[in-house]
Amino acid sequence: MFLAALYGLIAGILLCLTFGTVFFALIQTSIERGYRSGVQIALGVVASDAFFIFTAIFGTSFLPQISHFDKWVSAIGIVFLVILGIKNFFKIPSLEPKPHSDDRSRRRSHLKYFFKGVALNALNPVNFMSWAAIATYLRTKGRYDLSEMILFFGMSLIGVGGTESALAVYAHRLRGMITVKVIHYINIATGLVFIIVALKLLWDGFLK
Numbered sequence: 001m002f003l004a005a006l007y008g009l010i011a012g013i014l015l016c017l018t019f020g021t022v023f024f025a026l027i028q029t030s031i032e033r034g035y036r037s038g039v040q041i042a043l044g045v046v047a048s049d050a051f052f053i054f055t056a057i058f059g060t061s062f063l064p065q066i067s068h069f070d071k072w073v074s075a076i077g078i079v080f081l082v083i084l085g086i087k088n089f090f091k092i093p094s095l096e097p098k099p100h101s102d103d104r105s106r107r108r109s110h111l112k113y114f115f116k117g118v119a120l121n122a123l124n125p126v127n128f129m130s131w132a133a134i135a136t137y138l139r140t141k142g143r144y145d146l147s148e149m150i151l152f153f154g155m156s157l158i159g160v161g162g163t164e165s166a167l168a169v170y171a172h173r174l175r176g177m178i179t180v181k182v183i184h185y186i187n188i189a190t191g192l193v194f195i196i197v198a199l200k201l202l203w204d205g206f207l208k
Contacts, residue, residue: 004148004149004155008153009156010159011134011156012163013162015156015159016164020197021081024190025041025084025116025117026041027186029116030167030168030171031174031186035168035172037113038164038167038168039168039169040117041113042164042167042168043114045117046160047114047117048118048122048127049157052132053131056135057146057150057153073125074204074205078201078202081123081197081198085191085193085198088194125201
């Protein structure tokens with residue numbers, strides 16, 4: 001059981017250290033809006049991953065049977081990423097935190113970044129396939145029983161949440177060493193990542 005927990009934690013940390021859309025969005029948001037907004041993205045990713053893991057362990061029979069479901073998800077992901085990418089190209093860089101007029105405004109902001117994390121993670125089919133592949137390996141090669149798999153994936157989620165929250169905090173601490181011009185370049189780089197991933201989804205899902 002100890003090894004299952006350890007391996008799960010390591011797997012969660014390693015899955016966070018890929019330079020994908022979530023990574024760049026997390027860094028960008030934490031620098032521009034503060035680490036709390038970055039942590040909300042991280043929580044959204046954890047929630048999305050938890051759903052993927054539940055599906056990978058217990059199957060997809062409870063999901064609605066929609067024809068070409070994977071293509072619909074890819075299409076939505078492509079549109080979402082292209083919009084985010086174009087928005088980043090034209091975003092006006094600023095190092096001033098956006099003020100919140102009241103608690104309700106702050107809660108709306110937190111929900112916005114939470115669901116951004118959910119969407120960025122959920123609309124990339126590769127993320128679900130990664131968890132499904134791990135679950136299949138643990139069940140067949142690793143011969144994990146249900147309790148070991150739950151422990152493994154529970155620690156994986158802790159690894160994901162902890163690592164991405166740490167990235168948000170350290171990115172926020174870099175604010176003092178970053179200029180508006182650097183923020184502009186970060187926005188462009190993040191936008192390019194979104195567009196590239198969208199093109200990859202387009203190629204894999206419709207053109208390949």
